Amino acid sequence: MENFTGKFIVIDGTDGSGKTTQFNFLIETLKARGYAVEIADFPQYNTKSAGLVEEYLSGKYGSADEVNPKISSIFYACDRYDASFKIRQWLQEGKIVVSNRYVSANMGHQGAKIPDPEKRKEFFDWLYDLEYNLFGIPQPNLSIILHVDSKIAQQLAQQRQREDWVGKTKDIHEENLEHLIHAEQTYLEIAKYPNFKLIECTHNGQIMSREEIQRAVWQEVEQLIQPKQISTTENKDGWIEVICGCMFSGKSTEAAKRITKELISKNREILIFVPQESSREITLSESNTSINTSGKLVSRNGKIFSAIEFPKDQPSAILQYLESQNRPITTVVIEEAHFCHFSLVQVCKKLAEDYKLRVIVVGLDQTFDDEGFGPVPALMVEAEFVTKELAVCVECGSQTANKSWLDKNAREQLEGKILVGDSQYVALCRHCKNKFKKQNQL
C-alpha cells in the first residue's frame, strides 16, 4: 500500500442504504471541521471512462447475469483507473478523499453473480490483483459498508429517483431482487476484509434514521482522522511564540537559535513548516552567496534547516502532517507565516491547546504599506511570547528600523505577485520611511 499523508475513505453498501446521503453528509462534516476534502464518485457517469459501464447498466450487453463478472469488473476498473491519477495527487497533498463506491462495489455486485463461495473468493483475489496491482489504483484507508436488508432495500429503491443518471429509474442490478440478495450476502462477506467496516442501517426490520446512520459513520471516520496522542503525557508545553519584525531584522536568525537549542535538547522532536509559495532567493550575509529557500528555513547568518512545505491557503495541512507522524513531536516552527491564510491562527491554537506543543511562528508583522501582514498581528495577540526584531535603517543607521520598503520600480514589478527577490527590499526607520513616502508621493 502506498504511503500517503492524506486519507482515503470509501462509502459503499447495499442498494437503498442511503450511500449518497451519507457520502454528502461526510463531506460536509469534514469540511465544516476544516479538513481539505476532495470527492470521487463512481461510476463517473457521463464521462468517457464510464461509457462501457453505462452501456452495461442499460442492459445493452444482456442482463446482469449474462455478462461475465470479470468482463463487467473490467468496465468499472477502467473508470477507476481514469480517476486514480487525481486521487493519488490529492492523497499526496495530504487531503481527505471521500469516494462514493470503489473496488468494493465490484466485489459486492460482480461477486454476487458467483454462487460458489470458493469461486467467489478466487474472484476477489483476481479482482484485487487487477485493480490494485495491474491498474495500480490507490487503496482506501477505510471502506464503510452500509448494510440494509435486501427486501427493505428494494422497497426503498422503487421510491428513489436517480438524479445522476438519466435513464431507467432502475438499472439492471436493481431490477433483480435475487441479485440484490446475493449482493447483500457478498457485501457482508467483504465487510470482513481488512480496513472494511460494516454499519447496520436497519433495526427490527425498520430502516434507521439518517441521523443515527450519520453518527455511526462519523464514529468510524473520526477514529481514522483524529490526531493520535503525539505528545507524551508529561509534556508541559503548549504555547505560542511569535518572532516578527521587518525585512533584515533577523527573525530567521532568532528562529534558528531556538531551533538549534531544540535540536540539541533531549527528548525534543521538532518539525519546521514553510508555505510552498514563499520560496525565493535570499542572500547570506557573511558569504554573500544566494540560496533558494524552497523547502528550507534559511537564516541570513547561514543556518539552513530543511522544512516541510504546505499550501499557504491551507494551514490545516500542518495538522494533517502531524497526524501522519508516528513519533512524538514537541515543537512546531512555522516560517513565513505572513503569507498564510488567516486560519493559521486556529491551527496554531490547536497545536498549542490540543497537541500541547511549543509553537514558534515567524513572519513579517507589516506589509510595505504599513498594514498588518496576514495572520501575524492576530497571532501576536494570541501568543504568550512576542519577540519583535528590529533592523538597522539603511538611510540613517538608526537601530530602530521596523519598516520594510520596496522602491517604486520593484512595486510595479510586483503587480499582484507576492514575492520579489529580497535585494529589492530595504529596512527603514519610521522617520526615513515617511521621508521616502513623501518623495515618492505615496
Ligand SMILES: [Zn+2]
Ligand atoms: Zn532612518
